[in-house]
Amino acid sequence: MRVFNFSAGPAMMPQEVLEQAQAELLDWQNTGMSVAEVSHRSKEFVACAAHTEELLRQIMGIGPDFKVLFIQGGAFGQFADVPLNLSKPGDVVDFVLTGQWGTKAFKEAKKFGVQATVVADEKSSNYTTTPAQGSIRPTPGSAYLHYTPNETIGGVEFGYVPETGDVPLVADLSSTILSRPIDVSKFGVIYAGTQKNMGPAGMAVVIVRDDLLDRARPDTPSIWNYRLMAENNSMLNTPPTFSIYLLGKILEWVDARGGLEGMEERNRTKAETLYSFVDSSGFYSNPVAHDSRSWMNVPFLMANSELNKQFVAEAAEAGLTNLAGHRSVGGMRASIYNAMPQAGVDALIDFMKEFERVHA
Structure with missing residues (x-):
């Protein structure tokens, strides 16, 4: 799979x-x-x-x-x-x-x-x-x-x-x-x-x-x-x-796929979709200043950091892998480079919604 x-x-x-x-x-x-x-x-x-x-x-x-x-x-x-x-x-x-x-x-x-x-x-x-x-x-x-x-x-x-x-x-x-x-x-x-x-x-x-x-x-x-x-x-x-x-x-x-203009359109949409969800949630947060947010690497945190390992493990079971944040900063990180389709971002958001519903 x-x-x-x-x-x-x-x-x-x-x-x-x-x-x-x-x-x-x-x-x-x-x-x-x-x-x-x-x-x-x-x-x-x-x-x-x-x-x-x-x-x-x-x-x-x-x-x-x-x-x-x-x-x-x-x-x-x-x-x-x-x-x-x-x-x-x-x-x-x-x-x-x-x-x-x-x-x-x-x-x-x-x-x-x-x-x-x-x-x-x-x-x-x-x-x-x-x-x-x-x-x-x-x-x-x-x-x-x-x-x-x-x-x-x-x-x-x-x-x-x-x-x-x-x-x-x-x-x-x-x-x-x-x-x-x-x-x-x-x-x-x-x-x-x-x-x-x-x-x-x-x-x-x-x-x-x-x-x-x-x-x-x-x-x-x-x-x-x-x-x-x-x-x-x-x-x-x-x-x-x-x-x-x-x-x-x-x-x-x-x-x-439209060259770099096509990549820009897709990448902007993916990043905006994910950041918009994180910002609208009281369960997740992003620590980066709005004018300095990466399109490619989106870190996010939960208020209860004890849930981090459970989040990463359950996400992997759902086919969403390598979401653990870098060991030096913790939390989670979703890297959404060119090859990541919009469907992947949408699947991540759906998982995050359900995880929030269960643990909020």
């Missing part, structure tokens, strides 16, 4: 994509092999990777002055890769902290000899808010400013893109990439782990502006050097072939 998987990642993938992959698993493109078995140097896979990149460029509106890279190590690897590629020891590097993932990126960057500077920190709200638009001021001459547009653990999301002037803006877009249109030209680097909206875990997609490609430190590992990976079409080493293949399938799925 397929369940509605509300995990923050690895997350639910479109059933249609999984069925296509299943049908091709033993014989891909008449090669007599699985895509997971063919050489990454074969003409079939080289064409597959090129197709995936072209679809991503088309769907996201990525201009010719950006390179698209497929890099192993996920988003956490990019916490180290970004300072290695964009700074040298002693450089000032700015961070905006709105939750745990931005804080992890900040701590990782400090290992590389930079002057990691926090220019905005929402700790005073217990990371339930984002900085007011226009309040973020990069340090003059900073190598870059890093922020996390969506914090999966706290369910906190920016409603705007910070203006940073001449300072390159770096975004960990793992949780929101492909969920709505964005203006890629506003960024210096976008990176995203693939396990939310782009496929299985293990790969990061990196979108880097051309003028930033030559800043890498001499001791940057070759497979994490943006320039070297760009020059080799992400195939300096054996790439994560199955992840690239599945990303291509997911991009075709997105394109067939």
Whole structure:
């Protein structure tokens, strides 16, 4: 039985994509092999990777002055890769902290000899808010400013893109990439782990502006050097072939459903439906400021926290899985990425109503 998987990642993938992959698993493109078995140097896979990149460029509106890279190590690897590629020891590097993932990126960057500077920190709200638009001021001459547009653990999301002037803006877009249109030209680097909206875990997609490609430190590992990976079409080493293949399938799925405009409409509706129910209930609550609520990750609490484990267990029995909140914050969390249908959100609300009826 397929369940509605509300995990923050690895997350639910479109059933249609999984069925296509299943049908091709033993014989891909008449090669007599699985895509997971063919050489990454074969003409079939080289064409597959090129197709995936072209679809991503088309769907996201990525201009010719950006390179698209497929890099192993996920988003956490990019916490180290970004300072290695964009700074040298002693450089000032700015961070905006709105939750745990931005804080992890900040701590990782400090290992590389930079002057990691926090220019905005929402700790005073217990990371339930984002900085007011226009309040973020990069340090003059900073190598870059890093922020996390969506914090999966706290369910906190920016409603705007910070203006940073001449300072390159770096975004960990793992949780929101492909969920709505964005203006890629506003960024210096976008990176995203693939396990939310782009496929299985293990790969990061990196979108880097051309003028930033030559800043890498001499001791940057070759497979994490943006320039070297760009020059080799992400195939300096054996790439994560199955992840690239599945990303291509997911991009075709997105394109067939109205592209990012179609995703935006569906995701907005799902989030509004769930938040509206939570806000109207005296039994459940959401701790995040209204202007900072995530479309992708919706945490909610009950007044009686002793019911949390029972809620999660009974929801799982009803086919609604992975609703436990992150261990650091507790409560519940529903991650409703692109692949989660409206029917899944509706089923969750129906369950929440019945649980409230019984336990209120």
